[in-house]
Amino acid sequence: MKSVLSERKALHPPNIDDIEHRELPGTAAQAVRDLAAEIARTSTHSAVNASEPLADPALLAQISTHAGDLPAAVRATLRPPATAAGACIVRGLPLSDSEIGPTPPDWQTAALWSTDPGRARGSLELDIAMLLLAAAAGEPFGWAGQQDGRLVNNIVPAAGHEFEQSGASSTVLLSPHTEDAFHPQRANMLMLACLRNPESVGTTVSSIRRVRLTRPHQDILRTPTLPILPDVSYGSAFERAEAVPVPTLWSEPGHEDDPGSLTLRFDPAYTPLDDACPEFREAYAQLERELERVCAMPALRPGELLLIDNDVAVHGRVPFTPRYDGTDRWLKRVNIRLPEHPRRAAESRENGYGQQIVAPFPPAPPRQAAPAREVRNERNGAVDDRGSIGHT
Numbered sequence: 001m002k003s004v005l006s007e008r009k010a011l012h013p014p015n016i017d018d019i020e021h022r023e024l025p026g027t028a029a030q031a032v033r034d035l036a037a038e039i040a041r042t043s044t045h046s047a048v049n050a051s052e053p054l055a056d057p058a059l060l061a062q063i064s065t066h067a068g069d070l071p072a073a074v075r076a077t078l079r080p081p082a083t084a085a086g087a088c089i090v091r092g093l094p095l096s097d098s099e100i101g102p103t104p105p106d107w108q109t110a111a112l113w114s115t116d117p118g119r120a121r122g123s124l125e126l127d128i129a130m131l132l133l134a135a136a137a138g139e140p141f142g143w144a145g146q147q148d149g150r151l152v153n154n155i156v157p158a159a160g161h162e163f164e165q166s167g168a169s170s171t172v173l174l175s176p177h178t179e180d181a182f183h184p185q186r187a188n189m190l191m192l193a194c195l196r197n198p199e200s201v202g203t204t205v206s207s208i209r210r211v212r213l214t215r216p217h218q219d220i221l222r223t224p225t226l227p228i229l230p231d232v233s234y235g236s237a238f239e240r241a242e243a244v245p246v247p248t249l250w251s252e253p254g255h256e257d258d259p260g261s262l263t264l265r266f267d268p269a270y271t272p273l274d275d276a277c278p279e280f281r282e283a284y285a286q287l288e289r290e291l292e293r294v295c296a297m298p299a300l301r302p303g304e305l306l307l308i309d310n311d312v313a314v315h316g317r318v319p320f321t322p323r324y325d326g327t328d329r330w331l332k333r334v335n336i337r338l339p340e341h342p343r344r345a346a347e348s349r350e351n352g353y354g355q356q357i358v359a360p361f362p363p364a365p366p367r368q369a370a371p372a373r374e375v376r377n378e379r380n381g382a383v384d385d386r387g388s389i390g391h392t
């Protein structure tokens, strides 16, 4: 997969038309930035933890309270992806390169710089803006074991991590994966915000609702066979003996016969495939090939948000050569829980390898879930346009 995606990057421009696009209205976008700036300005007096303002309950209370005051267009635009692509790009957040300062060399430095009065305040303001947007979309949360529990993660290339399967890598393909696939409380929706991407490095997005799989392959992949282990960003201090097999594919409850409701949980880099029988490995390999075939590769631009339905689409990143000179690609990531998207009851029995979420926001009011028919019938992404999943 690495070589093929690398070749695609070289041969083809990113096919962003494969993904739904939305525009955040100018007045709504400016309201987010203005409110974030106001909260950042006043938070300096109330921060309990000066090194991590986003852990300050008073600051979070301000964000939670005032997110509801934003124009209704913010919540409407930040609704979950509505097409079979399982992802959408939201444009329109005002952002200038000069306000964010240089790209930090790692996430730890990003956190330090965001509260350094001698540096640009843009990063902290943008963190607050990210939380306002995420709170309008659903319930933002973090992980106690990842980036010290921060609710807004910085994704930058870090020296010494070039070949990892993590957001800190660069020179290898970041394989398509479900975010935090190992955990039953993983995000329903992922928000990736682009601050800087001067070389137009492509983010990969592949939807399970665009793949073609035979019914036997589907049936094999629906059978809990292998565990998915925590990725390297959580360290290695987990108990492998706790691993439980999970299904790779399943359908949304109540829609078992509807190909437009297929969902997945997929992270090959952290799945012990050698432990499976040849039939499972073949079905899994076919799924990998299909996810590669349907892969879209948007090159995010500053101010763009990529929303990913974490049950429908897997994401990754093409390889690139880091500069480590303050101009590298820089994304911010927020995990979002959507109460209207409950998971299979069986997942509630998983222990998540001891990893705990950090969820300081009150539960978000549920949206009315989009009907499955809406998901199937959109342009260009419709599973049933090709009559595709299964049955061949």
Ligand SMILES: [Fe+2]
Pocket: 177, 178, 179, 315
């Ligand atoms: Fe990821």
